[in-house]
Amino acid sequence: MDRILSNKWYVAIFVLPALLIFIAFVIIPIITTGVYSLYDYNGIGEKVFLGFSNYIELFTKDRYFPDSVKNSFILVAASLFIQLPISFTLALILSRGVRGEKFFRTIYFVPVVISSMVIGQLWMRIFKSDYGLLNILIRTISGSDFEYAWLAQPKTAFYATVVPAVWQYIGYHMLIFYAGIKSIPNDYYEAAQIDGATKFKTTLKITIPLLSPVIKTCMIFALTGALRSFDLIYVMTGGGPNHASEVPSTLMYTNLFRKSLYGYGSAQAFFIVIECLLFSLIISRIFKRAEENASSL
Amino acid sequence: MMIKEEEIHMKVKKIITLLLVVAMMTGIIGCTNADNDASLNESTTDNAAVNEETSDDSQATTDEEIVLNVWHQWSNDTNELKKLYDEAVAAYEAEHPNVVINTETLDTEAYKTKIAAEFAGSASGIDVFYYWGAGMARKLVNADALLPLDDYLTDDVKARILPGSTGAFEYNGQTFSVPMFSWYMTLFANKALFDEAGTKIPTTYAELVSASEKLLALDDVTPFAAGAKDGWNAAFIYQAMALREVGGDDVNAMLRGEKPFTAQGYEEAAKKVSELYDMGAFGKNPLESGNDDANSAFITGKAAMRLMGSWFANQVYTDATATIDPDQVVAVNIPVIEGKGNPSDYAGGFIESFWVNKGTSYPAEAAEFAIYINEKMGQAAYETGTGFSGWTGDFDESGLNPLFIQIKELLSEGETGVLAWDTSLDSEPATIHNELVQTLFADGFDIEAFIEDHESAINQ
Numbered sequence: 001m002d003r004i005l006s007n008k009w010y011v012a013i014f015v016l017p018a019l020l021i022f023i024a025f026v027i028i029p030i031i032t033t034g035v036y037s038l039y040d041y042n043g044i045g046e047k048v049f050l051g052f053s054n055y056i057e058l059f060t061k062d063r064y065f066p067d068s069v070k071n072s073f074i075l076v077a078a079s080l081f082i083q084l085p086i087s088f089t090l091a092l093i094l095s096r097g098v099r100g101e102k103f104f105r106t107i108y109f110v111p112v113v114i115s116s117m118v119i120g121q122l123w124m125r126i127f128k129s130d131y132g133l134l135n136i137l138i139r140t141i142s143g144s145d146f147e148y149a150w151l152a153q154p155k156t157a158f159y160a161t162v163v164p165a166v167w168q169y170i171g172y173h174m175l176i177f178y179a180g181i182k183s184i185p186n187d188y189y190e191a192a193q194i195d196g197a198t199k200f201k202t203t204l205k206i207t208i209p210l211l212s213p214v215i216k217t218c219m220i221f222a223l224t225g226a227l228r229s230f231d232l233i234y235v236m237t238g239g240g241p242n243h244a245s246e247v248p249s250t251l252m253y254t255n256l257f258r259k260s261l262y263g264y265g266s267a268q269a270f271f272i273v274i275e276c277l278l279f280s281l282i283i284s285r286i287f288k289r290a291e292e293n294a295s296s297l
Numbered sequence: 298m299m300i301k302e303e304e305i306h307m308k309v310k311k312i313i314t315l316l317l318v319v320a321m322m323t324g325i326i327g328c329t330n331a332d333n334d335a336s337l338n339e340s341t342t343d344n345a346a347v348n349e350e351t352s353d354d355s356q357a358t359t360d361e362e363i364v365l366n367v368w369h370q371w372s373n374d375t376n377e378l379k380k381l382y383d384e385a386v387a388a389y390e391a392e393h394p395n396v397v398i399n400t401e402t403l404d405t406e407a408y409k410t411k412i413a414a415e416f417a418g419s420a421s422g423i424d425v426f427y428y429w430g431a432g433m434a435r436k437l438v439n440a441d442a443l444l445p446l447d448d449y450l451t452d453d454v455k456a457r458i459l460p461g462s463t464g465a466f467e468y469n470g471q472t473f474s475v476p477m478f479s480w481y482m483t484l485f486a487n488k489a490l491f492d493e494a495g496t497k498i499p500t501t502y503a504e505l506v507s508a509s510e511k512l513l514a515l516d517d518v519t520p521f522a523a524g525a526k527d528g529w530n531a532a533f534i535y536q537a538m539a540l541r542e543v544g545g546d547d548v549n550a551m552l553r554g555e556k557p558f559t560a561q562g563y564e565e566a567a568k569k570v571s572e573l574y575d576m577g578a579f580g581k582n583p584l585e586s587g588n589d590d591a592n593s594a595f596i597t598g599k600a601a602m603r604l605m606g607s608w609f610a611n612q613v614y615t616d617a618t619a620t621i622d623p624d625q626v627v628a629v630n631i632p633v634i635e636g637k638g639n640p641s642d643y644a645g646g647f648i649e650s651f652w653v654n655k656g657t658s659y660p661a662e663a664a665e666f667a668i669y670i671n672e673k674m675g676q677a678a679y680e681t682g683t684g685f686s687g688w689t690g691d692f693d694e695s696g697l698n699p700l701f702i703q704i705k706e707l708l709s710e711g712e713t714g715v716l717a718w719d720t721s722l723d724s725e726p727a728t729i730h731n732e733l734v735q736t737l738f739a740d741g742f743d744i745e746a747f748i749e750d751h752e753s754a755i756n757q
Contacts, residue, residue, distance in 0.1 A: 042436060043413050043414075043416075043417050043436075044416045044417055044436055044442065045436065128585065129581065129582050129585060147581060149581070151585060152582045152584035152585040153739075154739070238526070240526070240584065240735060241584045241735065242732075242735065242736050242739065243732070257409075257410060258724065258728040259724050259725040259728045260413070260724040261725060
């Protein structure tokens, strides 16, 4: 095996099929999107070359795009600072061997398995003004006849979609953290225990540093997932009311498939790709040092 | 000796890996090209057949097998129109033994995307397809993708087409399709709830307001189910008001780009919808419910009125979840605004039909089939109470429900029809319009922005 892998030709040949598929279904579409974004194109008929004016319009004239980017950053923040800490805490608790470990692991993972369409419908019912679970709860507690349309009011519509978005993938990240924690050898903990370290201290000094590659992966998943989130928002609000809950991908969808602005929509799509790559790179950079420290441990 | 054996071993391994790689590669290439190959083969064999026939003698062309690929959007097996389409196709094939109709279907939204994607390429797999006229097909006409049918419309066919039903299919003086069936917008009212509230079904805007006030007194009843979460539902209500304020001819002129969106009536119409929202006629949060929720609210007696197309009549009778008495449902014209517009103006018309791809290999046959299927499906839509046929003839009316017959009578008095704006306008202003009208169904409606944004979208 070593001999085969040391021959560069073999490596090339083995990598080739996957590489071809990757190029055909990832690289080429991204490049085509980039090319389309330079044109005025309605999907059928003539393409008119515009240069960068689609991008200029996007950042200077588009009334909804800046707010949609802001919304996506809110979603990123919620994913990184609410979703991941919860996932991590749950993973820590479960990995300590609570009773019913397997049961809870499965329960928390269930939302990940359910289709986003179903989750969206479910939470739409929860947020409904008249018979929604949330409002009924508030009514029971407060005794008033509280009737607030969470998803139909511009102030709350977007935040109401953030809740299920964060909730849905808690189990997913929890499982990755859980697997990571389980793979840390017990010896470290035993040694720390002998040295008299508290549980909190071992978490801080052993678990987190050794888990940094896993944390990095989770952060990249959470971040890119939030930046290109689409399904839940599309189902629950469609970007409305009056564009209050738009994110770049819902705007892109409207432009591409409703307004037939293939060039302009492609510019938004390309922006999302670049944004995701850029942030992934930044996170990788930040973690590079942490990982070096961990490996020297 | 040992070394040699090892060398042979290596060679065998090398050959095996190479073979594997080749197998994988052909697998990948095979996958991506499978479709193209198939269609290529088909067309080449067809061409070969054509060559053979023509060299033999011209008589033999009737034996040539012609495959027409037809696309439509009645994808659901429970849809009666799908069944009737299949019957019509079987009858056509029996009459034309050399023609094979190969039908593909997709659900509406997926269908629109699929057709757009096909025509972004060569659309070689499409001969005849279902599409929407007016603003939607204009893009295809401009791209020179549609076959004009003028040469194939015999006097006999023209005589059977209902006068004034081809407007949505004519571009630059050419006719690209023939009508299938039309729709007609009415106000559906649940008489039982009106009786309970002690008011009458409105014929004017003033009556609509006073009826809504009385209906609000009923417990758990929304006077008017808007379904405004779906832009086109919100748009229906605004378009109805604008039709009454501005008049059908002027709205049509505006949609054709001949008149700007500046008339006072458009603003008045917006104010009226907003007024209805403010008084609670659409319920507290109309933006929470879409088309399906609103339909469901009406057929379960939770809403007293619903402004919808004639297709809704069927649902009142056939929907298994309906709890109201269908005989209590009355269809009336859009309430008029005193002293404005023309009562004979209506919203609706012919918009859907089958079209022919200009790139088809068999223009004559495809055109003949398109005309045939439009006529047949027009009849089928009428006989099932889905829409009104664009063709004259003796139709079987035994299956029509009373509500549909009411609408038919309303339609017979209609003179100037206005199509749904989102099908008349180009896709960009259409989308902007559907988004803007939703702002009428929420607090803080900004009339100036509403008019300005419409102007900049429509008048450009």
